[in-house]
Amino acid sequence: MHFEGVFEVKAPKEKVFWILMDPNQISQCMPDLQNLDVKSPDDYTVVVRAGVSFIKGDFTLHFNVAEKSPPTHAKLNAHGTGIGSSVDMETTMDIADAQEGGSSMKWAADAKVGGRIASLGQRMLESQAEKIIRQLFDCMQHKLESV
Amino acid sequence: MGHGVKRKEDPRFIQGKGNYVDDVKLPGMLFLDFVRSPYAHARIKSINADKAKALPGVVAVLTGKDLVPLGLDWIPTLSSDKMMVLPTEKVVFQMQEVVGIVAEDRYTAADAVSLVEVEYEPLPAVTNPMKALEPGAPIVRPDKGTNHVFHWEVGDKAATEKLFSGADVVVKQELYYPRIHVSYMETAGCVADFDQVRGHLTLWMTTQAPHAVRTVAALVTKIPENNIRIISPDIGGGFGGKVYVYPGYIVAAVASIVTGHPVKWINDRSDDQPSTAFGRDWHMTAELAAKKDGTMLGVRIKTVSDHGAFFGDANPSKFPAGLFSICTGSYDLKGGFAEVDGAYTNKPLGGITYRCSFRVTEAVYAIERMVDVLAYKIGMDPTDLRMKNFIPSNKFPYKSIFGWTYDSGNYTAALKKAMDKIGYWDLRKEQAEKRKKGELMGIGVSSFTEIVGAGPSAQFDILGIKMFDSAEIRIHPTGKAIARFGTKSQGQGHETTYAQIIAEELGLPIEDITVEEGDTDTAPYGLGTYASRSTPTAGAAAAMASRKIRDKARKLAAHLLEAREEDLVWERGKFYVKGSPERAKTIQDIAFAAYTNHPPGVEAGLEAVDYYDPPNMTFPFGSYICVVDIDRGTGQPKVRRFVAVDDCGNIINPLIVEGQIHGALAMGFGTSFLEEIKYDEDGNVFGANFMDYLIPTAVETPKWETEKTTTPSPHHPFGAKGVGESATVGSPAAFVNAVVDALSQGGIPHIDMPLSPWKIWNALKEKGLAMEA
Numbered sequence: 073m074h075f076e077g078v079f080e081v082k083a084p085k086e087k088v089f090w091i092l093m094d095p096n097q098i099s100q101c102m103p104d105l106q107n108l109d110v111k112s113p114d115d116y117t118v119v120v121r122a123g124v125s126f127i128k129g130d131f132t133l134h135f136n137v138a139e140k141s142p143p144t145h146a147k148l149n150a151h152g153t154g155i156g157s158s159v160d161m162e163t164t165m166d167i168a169d170a171q172e173g174g175s176s177m178k179w180a181a182d183a184k185v186g187g188r189i190a191s192l193g194q195r196m197l198e199s200q201a202e203k204i205i206r207q208l209f210d211c212m213q214h215k216l217e218s219v
Numbered sequence: 220m221g222h223g224v225k226r227k228e229d230p231r232f233i234q235g236k237g238n239y240v241d242d243v244k245l246p247g248m249l250f251l252d253f254v255r256s257p258y259a260h261a262r263i264k265s266i267n268a269d270k271a272k273a274l275p276g277v278v279a280v281l282t283g284k285d286l287v288p289l290g291l292d293w294i295p296t297l298s299s300d301k302m303m304v305l306p307t308e309k310v311v312f313q314m315q316e317v318v319g320i321v322a323e324d325r326y327t328a329a330d331a332v333s334l335v336e337v338e339y340e341p342l343p344a345v346t347n348p349m350k351a352l353e354p355g356a357p358i359v360r361p362d363k364g365t366n367h368v369f370h371w372e373v374g375d376k377a378a379t380e381k382l383f384s385g386a387d388v389v390v391k392q393e394l395y396y397p398r399i400h401v402s403y404m405e406t407a408g409c410v411a412d413f414d415q416v417r418g419h420l421t422l423w424m425t426t427q428a429p430h431a432v433r434t435v436a437a438l439v440t441k442i443p444e445n446n447i448r449i450i451s452p453d454i455g456g457g458f459g460g461k462v463y464v465y466p467g468y469i470v471a472a473v474a475s476i477v478t479g480h481p482v483k484w485i486n487d488r489s490d491d492q493p494s495t496a497f498g499r500d501w502h503m504t505a506e507l508a509a510k511k512d513g514t515m516l517g518v519r520i521k522t523v524s525d526h527g528a529f530f531g532d533a534n535p536s537k538f539p540a541g542l543f544s545i546c547t548g549s550y551d552l553k554g555g556f557a558e559v560d561g562a563y564t565n566k567p568l569g570g571i572t573y574r575c576s577f578r579v580t581e582a583v584y585a586i587e588r589m590v591d592v593l594a595y596k597i598g599m600d601p602t603d604l605r606m607k608n609f610i611p612s613n614k615f616p617y618k619s620i621f622g623w624t625y626d627s628g629n630y631t632a633a634l635k636k637a638m639d640k641i642g643y644w645d646l647r648k649e650q651a652e653k654r655k656k657g658e659l660m661g662i663g664v665s666s667f668t669e670i671v672g673a674g675p676s677a678q679f680d681i682l683g684i685k686m687f688d689s690a691e692i693r694i695h696p697t698g699k700a701i702a703r704f705g706t707k708s709q710g711q712g713h714e715t716t717y718a719q720i721i722a723e724e725l726g727l728p729i730e731d732i733t734v735e736e737g738d739t740d741t742a743p744y745g746l747g748t749y750a751s752r753s754t755p756t757a758g759a760a761a762a763m764a765s766r767k768i769r770d771k772a773r774k775l776a777a778h779l780l781e782a783r784e785e786d787l788v789w790e791r792g793k794f795y796v797k798g799s800p801e802r803a804k805t806i807q808d809i810a811f812a813a814y815t816n817h818p819p820g821v822e823a824g825l826e827a828v829d830y831y832d833p834p835n836m837t838f839p840f841g842s843y844i845c846v847v848d849i850d851r852g853t854g855q856p857k858v859r860r861f862v863a864v865d866d867c868g869n870i871i872n873p874l875i876v877e878g879q880i881h882g883a884l885a886m887g888f889g890t891s892f893l894e895e896i897k898y899d900e901d902g903n904v905f906g907a908n909f910m911d912y913l914i915p916t917a918v919e920t921p922k923w924e925t926e927k928t929t930t931p932s933p934h935h936p937f938g939a940k941g942v943g944e945s946a947t948v949g950s951p952a953a954f955v956n957a958v959v960d961a962l963s964q965g966g967i968p969h970i971d972m973p974l975s976p977w978k979i980w981n982a983l984k985e986k987g988l989a990m991e992a
Contacts, residue, residue, distance in 0.1 A: 125910075129333050155333065156314075158257040158341075186341075187257025187313060190903040192489060192910070 076180040079209050083216040085167040085175040089143035101211035124200045129155035157187030220723040223874030226715045237453040243410045243423045251471050251484040252328035254318035254335045256310035259565040259902020261339035270334040276327035281319040283307035302529035304466045311528035312567045314493040319470040344902035348525035348562035359563040368530045368561030371540040373621050379556040382517040386508035390592045395971045396581050397895040398500035405455025408485035411471040419446045427457040428747025433739045451737035457709035462533040463496045493907035500525040501581045507589045513599050515608045518555040526561050526569025535679040541578025544621035548586035549630045549668045550608045565902045576750050576944040587665040587952030605666050625838045627930045634842040637864040641844045659849035663957025667949035671941035672755025672837040688756035689743035690764045693826040696814040698807030699731045705745010706757040707737045712875045717761050724765030726792020751941030760831035762936040767827035772809045778818035779804045837932045837940035841865040845957040852990040854980025858921035867942035868931045880946045887950030889915045
């Protein structure tokens with residue numbers, strides 16, 4: 073599955089980058105966070121409660137930062153398992169100044185989902201993933217504009 | 220016999236008083252659940268079950284490594300291959316069992332499953348059997364070193380080539396018979412109870428073949444066979460899917476041995492559907508050669524069959540491609556050649572489930588579909604073409620080019636009856652009118668020949684055990700009886716059918732006969748129920764054992780009547796001295812005497828056992844006609860009428876036979892229009908639940924109009940043939956032929972099953988025939 077989009081926020085790109093790269097911050101925007109284990113800012117594990125259709129449960133995701141050029145570019149890899157399923161995801165983010173002030177982030181994610189979620193939740197998977205992404209950005213927007 | 224007696228087993232089923240595996244509850248019983256693989260092909264780097272073990276209520280965790288010392292990490296399949304129980308190195312299909320968790324209740328077991336951390340290294344998967352056979356494809360089974368499972372062929376290749384090159388017309392069509400699941404109401408499951416003091420294992424399990432399982436279990440586990448008891452209680456549908464031994468059975472047994480407690484394992488639906496044996500998945504390229512006038516000359520079929528990661532077909536050892544050589548069908552052909560290459564892929568074990576009758580389903584579909592392709596090509600009506608080429612009724616017993624001896628048949632009569640019933644020629648007129656108006660209506664015919672009742676022991680065995688079957692009848696002093704069989708009903712109504720056979724042979728009332736199956740400690744040895752074999756084999760054994768009892772009853776009657784045996788006349792339920800029917804001794808009188816007044820030189824008791832080894836297979840047949848209307852706006856096919864004329868020889872219970880046909884027609888309908896288990900390139904399975912895998916309900920299922928002709932089997936003790944699978948085998952070609960007939964006016968030569976509205980609409984759209992909004 074491929075997702076991409078542009079995320080605009082009234083905050084300077086340094087701040088956007090800082091939030092994205094801080095496991096303690098970004099993890100708060102993940103759906104139903106159960107646990108966070110930070111080895112380093114570039115290597116951390118989260119446990120989230122997720123589900124598609126009638127399949128729900130805990131999902132363990134290992135994140136590692138593969139590329140980092142503050143404050144404009146980063147690439148984040150995630151590998152996760154849980155609920156009889158697996159996910160491998162590669163996300164790139166490019167942040168630039170927006171014309172009307174603030175910043176704009178172009179992002180793209182390639183996710184490969186396997187196992188029970190892929191097979192059972194096939195029909196809902198894409199829309200569910202989009203929902204989670206939207207929530208994530210809404211949360212970030214809120215954080216960036218209110219902090 | 221011949222009466223529609225209501226089924227003896229139904230009162231308990233319709234009142235919810237059946238006794239299924241999940242109804243077995245033992246003191247101290249534990250529950251088994253599995254961690255399953257999210258990957259279709261991956262190396263296992265590590266398994267960490269610490270958190271699961273720490274969960275209160277978890278009793279044991281079993282991995283493949285725990286099974287190695289017992290020699291149970293792999294077990295033999297029914298096709299002389301082997302299959303993994305739990306993996307030690309890599310997983311080979313998605314949803315494969317990886318770790319077994321045993322806990323005090325089902326919920327704790329399920330919770331613990333989610334706490335096990337398995338680290339995988341994904342490997343490239345192969346899910347397309349044609350690609351699997353190409354050089355460089357990922358190897359599913361390193362122990363085999365190749366994805367090629369077997370090559371099988373029948374017929375004379377060179378002669379067939381000659382026949383084809385000299386033919387006026389040759390038609391060719393690729394036909395895919397999709398992979399489907401049996402979707403029985405009751406999923407696979409068991410309760411294993413190992414008695415550590417006696418070293419005795421009792422296994423209640425959903426198996427169609429309890430005795431074969433016991434023997435294989437004894438050979439594999441080294442537990443002496445007398446210390447293994449397999450009990451197959453009531454089964455909620457088997458259809459071939461419960462012939463197999465699944466990892467759950469083995470791990471439950473090991474868990475019971477390890478923990479000293481009984482262990483229950485019941486597959487969830489969403490675990491069962493994607494991990495247990497499947498049916499079909501055959502990619503066929505079929506050709507038919509004929510003269511201009513429609514005389515069919517020969518058939519040629521090349522198949523690639525997909526067996527998943529383990530070759531586990533429940534096939535007789537001599538037949539890796541099952542009985543596909545019945546693919547000459549109902550036709551008198553001059554020659555032919557068929558070949559099958561099997562492939563390993565990253566899917567669960569290959570099977571031949573779903574009332575498939577040892578690959579007869581694929582064979583019948585191929586030939587019946589190809590006859591229609593030929594009819595279309597030469598512009599001949601498909602019924603005329605069939606009538607022209609049928610094996611004439613005076614040529615039976617008929618030796619087919621591939622070596623089968625068809626016992627009896629009258630194909631013309633069956634097709635004629637179906638055509639009369641449905642008003643065939645009027646329908647063709649109606650179709651011509653509708654075509655002028657641009658409406659899509661199709662008529663599809665299938666005149667199938669089945670081959671069932673395996674089988675003669677010279678040819679048929681499963682893992683070396685000959686495919687006879689058995690009956691043991693014991694008459695009690697008061698004239699009541701218990702009869703036990705080596706087969707196992709999964710809903711077929713054996714308790715009634717067998718009782719009727721014995722009632723017919725011995726003159727006992729049906730209600731006086733108790734029929735028991737499925738307990739290996741009490742039932743005589745038999746190979747079980749599948750492939751429509753029970754009536755041809757165990758049913759015949761019931762008749763033969765009854766006749767042995769009658770022979771002994773004659774001795775007892777002679778004693779009671781003070782007459783010579785040869786002066787006695789048998790009339791349903793009694794013996795009398797020739798000329799004086801008023802002086803009769805009933806079977807009940809005789810039974811009583813067998814225990815209270817038996818003559819010197821005659822053993823007490825009245826019982827007999829028979830192991831029936833059929834001299835030949837039986838060849839049931841029939842003709843089905845389907846009328847379908849297709850909506851050009853949505854592609855929705857609607858089956859308007861379906862007439863099924865079946866011939867299964869002499870019928871024991873017409874009510875049960877009709878029920879079998881109705882059920883099997885619904886299955887054929889599901890196969891044709893709704894069902895398919897698909898995989899993507901990564902090996903993700905689609906169709907693993909009833910949201911995505913559609914099976915027909917009463918809403919979708921058309922009304923069936925059934926008729927029969929009766930052509931008895933000359934070699935069966937009472938002229939019967941198997942019928943369980945006839946309609947699943949015979950009907951898909953009728954459905955597909957009807958839909959393609961409707962679409963043929965648009966030049967659409969073929970569509971593969973399942974015939975979904977989307978597929979039909981797209982085919983119409985391509986030809987500019989779809990109505991678009």
